[in-house]
Amino acid sequence: MVRRVAWILVIAGVVPFAGSTIALLWGDSHIRIPAIAALVTYAAILLSYLGGIEGGLALREQFGTETTRAVALGLSGVPSLAAWGILWLPSPQMQRGAATALFVIVWMADLWAARLGLIPSWWVDARTAATAVAAAILGVALYLL
Numbered sequence: 001m002v003r004r005v006a007w008i009l010v011i012a013g014v015v016p017f018a019g020s021t022i023a024l025l026w027g028d029s030h031i032r033i034p035a036i037a038a039l040v041t042y043a044a045i046l047l048s049y050l051g052g053i054e055g056g057l058a059l060r061e062q063f064g065t066e067t068t069r070a071v072a073l074g075l076s077g078v079p080s081l082a083a084w085g086i087l088w089l090p091s092p093q094m095q096r097g098a099a100t101a102l103f104v105i106v107w108m109a110d111l112w113a114a115r116l117g118l119i120p121s122w123w124v125d126a127r128t129a130a131t132a133v134a135a136a137i138l139g140v141a142l143y144l145l
Contacts, residue, residue: 044083051079
């Protein structure tokens, strides 16, 4: 049941990315400018959410060692801070490029946490699919502008 809900959330999480990118493709300037802001803001929110998941999983005492959980918990705040920094970058191109890179970095952190037993392997499968789609959509959006 949890896996099914996770996959539903992954698929639902891609919809705002896709909608914003479609608006960039076919919208006029009155639609494109808010679509850019929506795309970057949503990316920052998702990155913060992913860091929170990592932090929550690091708190589970039955998995990993005390050291690995402490490191994972400490690193779990980095996506939120980095995502907030994205919002301050001077151009939409830089924002989308940085967001793409951060999604890949957070995914790599999930792979590391899975190897340490902090994250279940099925979650890494969901994150891999979501990261691939998000990176592709952000790449298309980066190319469009």
